[in-house]
Amino acid sequence: MIQQTSDKKWFDQLVMELRLRQVHGNAIGDTVASAKELLSDTGQQAEEAFGPARDYAAALELPAAPKHDWVRKALWPSLLGLLAFLLFNQAVVSSTRSELLLISPAQLALLATPVVLVAFLPLYLDAIVRRIWVCIAITAICALAGVMSGVATPTDQAEAWLALDPLPWLIGSALVMVALSVRNTIRSSSTTDDDDITDPSSGAASSTGTGARVIVQVTNWMFPILALAMLGLALALR
Amino acid sequence: MEVSTSTPRDAASVDWPSDWLRATLGFLALRALSPGPSYGYAIISELERYGFGTIKGGTLYPLLTRYEAAGLVTTEWRAGDGGPGRKYFALTDQGRAEVTRLSADWLRFTDVTTRYLDQPTREGSP
Known part of the structure; x- marks a missing residue:
């Protein structure tokens, strides 16, 4: 039982290491x-036969x-979705209160923080996957930047750097989010993912259960769902 | 090739220096495929039977993967007898030529080494 558990952990780590190396699912x-x-054949434990999963994946x-x-396939669409979501959040409060969308430079810099962090994700993705504290730190920075951007929102037009009609930004960002979600839904449901991990002896692909498909669809629609929640919250607090 | 249980005459359980094994294991693994297609455990057993010690999967498979990428071996999954399938490795023509070339080179190298080792040492030298 212990052997099975440690082997499962070893194989999970091996798959993760190979994925990080962009190895094809087959x-x-x-x-x-x-x-x-x-x-x-040998009755050995995985670590005993192959050494650490990371070293074996590299070898x-x-x-x-x-x-x-x-x-190209995942990061840029996600980044665009995040940008649209952040814009929507800024515009939704002003729009529900029938006020102008006021923006200060500090607020813009704080809003740009999560976008920049996501844009540079390829540089530190390995660290995020391997060290949970890096993941927690990045999430905390993004959340803090979001909260601080709310604090930095100008209260009157004289303080603002930009004063915009929120409605076009609200509609535009909502359309971008929906369009990206539709695109992702079509991509994930109409085509069989050729990068699935397949068992070569049976040809069967793993991780294609109903649960996994639901999670994929929820992820595809994450930004519009969160935006709807924000709209509901803004309307309730109006 | 299936796992053989017979013991060759020159087999001996020796812990060879890891450097020596690192240098030779590649073409020894290729040589183990000379009689015909074989799979991981059978190759390891064959080398162990001939006295090279127990080669780990973590050493053998990366070598075979590299040889597959270099076109020296091909692989094929075959159904197992009631168990999981087996991945068989087979030499390509290029792999067969490489085994022949490396075996000849190795024999020449060991001959030179042996002749050097066998020469009389000067008296008083370490």
Whole structure:
């Protein structure tokens, strides 16, 4: 039982390490299956037979997708969604109160903080995945920047750097969020993900259960759902 | 190739220096595929049977993966007997030529080494 648990942890870590190296799902499935085959033959523990999962993943030197591939496919749309969500949040309060959208330079800098942190994610993604405190620190910085941007909102037009009609920004940001969610939904449901981890002996893909599909759809619609919640909150507190 | 239980005459359980194994394990693994396609455990057992010690999966599989990328071996999954499938490795023509070349080079190298070691040492030298 202990052996099974430690082996499961080792295999989870191996898959994560290979994913971080942008190894294709088929190659990951092949690596996992051949490692399991040997363990079944020898009765050894994974760590004993293959050493640390991180070292083994590095030693295999499996072909990897170009580094910028996931940036183009996932990071830029997420970044655009975040930007639209932040704009929506700024515009929604002013819009429900029928006021101008007032923006100060400090507020803009604070709002830009999470956007910049996400934009530079490829530089420190490994650290976030491997060290939970890095993940907590980044989340805390983003949350703090959000709260501080609320504090830095100008109270009258004289203090503001920009005074805008909030409605076009509200509608525009909402449309961008919905368009991105529709795009992601179509991409994830109409095509079979060719990067799924597949068992080479059976050809079956893993992690395609109903639960996983629901999580994917909820993630696709995360920004519009949160924006609706913010709209409800703004209307309630009006 | 299946796992053989017979013991060759020259087999001995020796802990060879890891540097020596690192230098030779590549073409020894290729040589283990010369009789025909084989899988991880069978290759490890074959090398152990011939006295090279127990090679770990963490050492063998990266080598074979590299050889596959270099076109020296091909792989194929075959259904197991009631158990999980097995990944079989087989030499390509290029791999076979490489085994022949490396074996000849190794024999020449060991011959030179042996001749050097066998020369009489000067009296008083360490």
